[in-house]
Amino acid sequence: MFNIILLSSLTMKTISLIPSWAQHYEEFWESVKIRNAWFIKLRYSAVFMLVAFLTTTGLLFRISFTPVQFYAISSITLSIFLYNIVLARLQKNLKYSDEGFNPIHFSIVQMVLDLYVLCLLVYYSGGIESPLFLLFIFHMVIGSMILPRFVIYSSACLVILVFSGIVFAEYSGLIAHHSIAGFLKDPFYNNLSYITVILSVFAFVLIITVMLANEIANKLYKMEENLLDSLDKLRAVEIEKENYITGVVHEIKTPIAAVQSYLDLILGNYLGPISAKVEEKLKRTRSRSDEAIQMINNILKISRLKILDDLGKDELDIKRLVCSAHEKLKVQIESKEINFSMIDNRKNKRKILGDKFLLEIGFSNILSNAIKYVNKCGKVIISIADSLNSVEIKVCDNGVGIPSGESENIFQEFFRASNIKHKGYEGVGLGLTVVKQIITKHNGTITVQSPSSLASESHPGTCFTITLPTILTHS
Amino acid sequence: MAKIAIIDDDPDIIDASSLVLTSKGHEVITANNPDDGYKIVKENSPDLIILDVMMNEPDDGFFLAQKFRKNNINTPIIMYTSVSKTTGIDYGVNEMVPVNEYVEKPISPAQLIEKVEKLLHQNIER
Numbered sequence: 001m002f003n004i005i006l007l008s009s010l011t012m013k014t015i016s017l018i019p020s021w022a023q024h025y026e027e028f029w030e031s032v033k034i035r036n037a038w039f040i041k042l043r044y045s046a047v048f049m050l051v052a053f054l055t056t057t058g059l060l061f062r063i064s065f066t067p068v069q070f071y072a073i074s075s076i077t078l079s080i081f082l083y084n085i086v087l088a089r090l091q092k093n094l095k096y097s098d099e100g101f102n103p104i105h106f107s108i109v110q111m112v113l114d115l116y117v118l119c120l121l122v123y124y125s126g127g128i129e130s131p132l133f134l135l136f137i138f139h140m141v142i143g144s145m146i147l148p149r150f151v152i153y154s155s156a157c158l159v160i161l162v163f164s165g166i167v168f169a170e171y172s173g174l175i176a177h178h179s180i181a182g183f184l185k186d187p188f189y190n191n192l193s194y195i196t197v198i199l200s201v202f203a204f205v206l207i208i209t210v211m212l213a214n215e216i217a218n219k220l221y222k223m224e225e226n227l228l229d230s231l232d233k234l235r236a237v238e239i240e241k242e243n244y245i246t247g248v249v250h251e252i253k254t255p256i257a258a259v260q261s262y263l264d265l266i267l268g269n270y271l272g273p274i275s276a277k278v279e280e281k282l283k284r285t286r287s288r289s290d291e292a293i294q295m296i297n298n299i300l301k302i303s304r305l306k307i308l309d310d311l312g313k314d315e316l317d318i319k320r321l322v323c324s325a326h327e328k329l330k331v332q333i334e335s336k337e338i339n340f341s342m343i344d345n346r347k348n349k350r351k352i353l354g355d356k357f358l359l360e361i362g363f364s365n366i367l368s369n370a371i372k373y374v375n376k377c378g379k380v381i382i383s384i385a386d387s388l389n390s391v392e393i394k395v396c397d398n399g400v401g402i403p404s405g406e407s408e409n410i411f412q413e414f415f416r417a418s419n420i421k422h423k424g425y426e427g428v429g430l431g432l433t434v435v436k437q438i439i440t441k442h443n444g445t446i447t448v449q450s451p452s453s454l455a456s457e458s459h460p461g462t463c464f465t466i467t468l469p470t471i472l473t474h475s
Numbered sequence: 476m477a478k479i480a481i482i483d484d485d486p487d488i489i490d491a492s493s494l495v496l497t498s499k500g501h502e503v504i505t506a507n508n509p510d511d512g513y514k515i516v517k518e519n520s521p522d523l524i525i526l527d528v529m530m531n532e533p534d535d536g537f538f539l540a541q542k543f544r545k546n547n548i549n550t551p552i553i554m555y556t557s558v559s560k561t562t563g564i565d566y567g568v569n570e571m572v573p574v575n576e577y578v579e580k581p582i583s584p585a586q587l588i589e590k591v592e593k594l595l596h597q598n599i600e601r
Contacts (some may be wrong), residue, residue: 250529250557253580257557258487260581265491268496270582293581 028221031102036091039110043084050077050121062079063182072124072178076117083113107146113157114139119162126179128167128195129187133202136163138207144213156210160203205238242303249303254295260289301361301434312355315471318391319344320355322382333372336378341355343383350470353390354442362438365431366395366464373399379454386470393466401460402450410448411436412428444468476500477595478519482512482539483527483555488582492525495584496591508575509539516548523594527555544573551575551594555582 019273054073058064065073089111094103114135122133136159144152170177179187186193263286265271267279274282323344326333333340352359370380374397383394402410411432439446445467452461479496483489484507493503504519506512509530516524524543528536540552552574575597576590 201507254485254556257580257582258485258491261488261491264584266580270494270584295574 013224014022028438029103031093032107035142036094036103036106036110037112039107039142040084040088040091040389042474043080043087045116047077047081047084050080061182063180065180066178069178069180073121076121076124078081080117087113106144107143108151111139111143111147115155115159119166122163123166123175124178126183126189127170127177128189128198129140129179129184130325133163136202137206140206140210141213144210145217149214149218152210152214153207156206160199160206163202164199167199180188184296206307247301249296249299253293256289256292260286260293264290264376280373287294298431298434313353314355314358315351317349317351317353318358318393318468320345321359321363322384322393324360325367326382328364329367329371332368333380336371336374336376338371338374339377339379345383345385346391348386349389350386350472352442352468352470353471354468355438358438359442362435362466363393365435366466369431370395370397370399370462370464372398373401375399375459378459379461381454390467390469393468394463395466396452396454396463398452398456398459398461400456401452401455401462402448404450407450411446439466439468476502477522477591478502478504479523479525479556479591480512480516480519480521481505481525482507482509482515482530482536483525484508484530485527488527492582492587495582495587499588499591501591505534509535512539513542516543516550517546521550522598523591524550524552525555525578525591526552529557540573551598553578553587553590553594555580 050073054065054070054077068188087106091103091106094101094106118132118135118139122130122136125132127133140152140156140159143155147155166175167189169175171192177189179188179189220358264284265316266274267286325341326342367382369381374380380395380397383396385392385394436446449463449465450460452463454461454463476499479501481489481492481496481503482493482505486507489507493505496503504515504521506515512526517520520587526536526539530536536554540554543550543552552575553576556577557580575594578590579586
């Protein structure tokens with residue numbers, strides 16, 4: 001009979017086995033996968049308990065098995081162990097999709113096999129007298145969590161029918177009764193009213209339990225689905241918001257770009273000569289408007305990070321990325337006469353996998369930060385070292401440093417350390433937020449240390465340590 | 476000296492670019508929307524077109540560039556962009572984006588002159 005169910009289950013259209021509420025397929029398959037794996041683990045425990053049952057209960061409870069019972073229960077235990085090994089292997093090769101033999105089919109196969117051996121186990125341990133028949137309820141509760149209503153209700157009815165069939169067949173002498181000697185003083189498998197009451201209560205409890213468990217599971221899944229829907233909506237709103245910000249920021253950038261274009265014209269003497277005093281003030285105006293553009297660019301970068309969750313997957317050499325950042329900031333390094341050096345201590349020289357554009361922004365921001373906060377003729381050292389699976393980039397300076405207790409906040413949006421706020425350094429505190437987001441998106445970490453290894457009494461300096469995972473390809 | 480068409484909806488960018496280019500002796504014709512831009516190019520056959528990527532719509536510049544190429548106007552095009560480098564959108568130069576060079580706003584006079592001279596020079600060589 002179970003085989004009939006198995007066959008009919010396997011020939012059923014797959015889509016009908018996937019509950020209607022399981023619209024987020026990935027999550028649905030993931031939960032089925034976890035439960036299937038859990039079944040397998042649970043079955044190994046069942047094998048262990050059955051072995052314990054066979055070997056120790058005789059001593060503990062003064063009961064004894066007949067040779068038929070002993071061999072039957074031993075064979076059942078061995079079968080469970082063997083088919084569980086096969087199921088564990090099968091599960092590894094399962095495809096998590098609604099095509100072909102899928103995890104739902106796998107759950108049904110497991111359930112049918114378990115019910116089959118449970119029926120045998122109950123039969124050989126005393127039928128209606130065996131406490132093991134309560135495991136049917138436990139089994140149905142687990143099934144209710146995964147399977148659609150019609151499958152689980154059909155299974156529950158079948159369990160009631162088969163168990164009642166065994167009990168009545170034993171009562172009427174159609175099949176042999178295997179009671180456990182020493183367990184009961186007076187056997188009751190031949191007491192019609194007693195077995196009728198027990199079976200009725202069992203059927204009632206089983207159906208109600210299945211109904212409740214299935215109802216609760218459905219509600220939970222629906223709640224999960226609503227939650228995922230809400231998350232999707234939130235994400236869509238977030239993208240819309242970021243697109244709006246990009247648009248607005250672009251609108252703000254346009255007039256500033258026009259102002260800068262005029263300033264460049266005047267400073268380039270395209271409109272005739274200007275006095276040194278005017279030139280100085282215009283240069284200052286140009287530098288302040290540059291900051292505004294930088295700020296706008298940072299906001300655009302953050303928006304892009306939020307909009308585009310999918311990162312580029314370029315194979316990158318970390319040294320090249322650092323050199324490219326250095327190249328971009330060469331003018332500032334030279335104009336501040338900074339003592340810049342780069343030390344490459346890598347042994348494996350493995351590449352990293354990531355978004356070239358974003359990582360370039362990250363390293364430019366961290367280096368420009370160092371340049372900004374060192375004094376004229378200050379020192380900036382970048383050192384690169386690697387282990388087997390990661391690369392570590394240290395950017396150390398002997399600049400103003402970060403006051404103690406403020407290091408933790410340094411990566412927060414719009415946070416500016418108290419010492420730089422008071423010393424007139426311009427900026428809005430977005431650069432390090434961008435860096436942190438970029439590094440985190442690449443499964444890396446960034447930490448900050450102040451005073452740095454280059455610290456002196458008046459210049460504590462800062463050291464940023466970035467760690468990124470590497471891939472097998474060598475530079 | 477060359478005739479250069481500047482198509483941009485920002486009058487100040489047109490003005491600033493015109494000042495830079497006229498200072499180098501070039502003749503400048505201007506338009507502040509894609510329709511007028513197409514018209515001045517068709518009527519005056521300039522040696523170079525400077526085109527803003529975002530006008531009324533964010534991709535007006537691209538469509539106008541494609542329209543020029545579809546109608547066999549193969550004049551070199553410099554495209555002004557504002558957010559491309561910042562947001563990492565690498566437009567590149569290809570069939571879909573038939574322009575020859577990009578200049579990021581704010582416009583640096585030196586960079587603009589360099590790119591204009593380069594394209595004009597290439598055009599003469601052809």
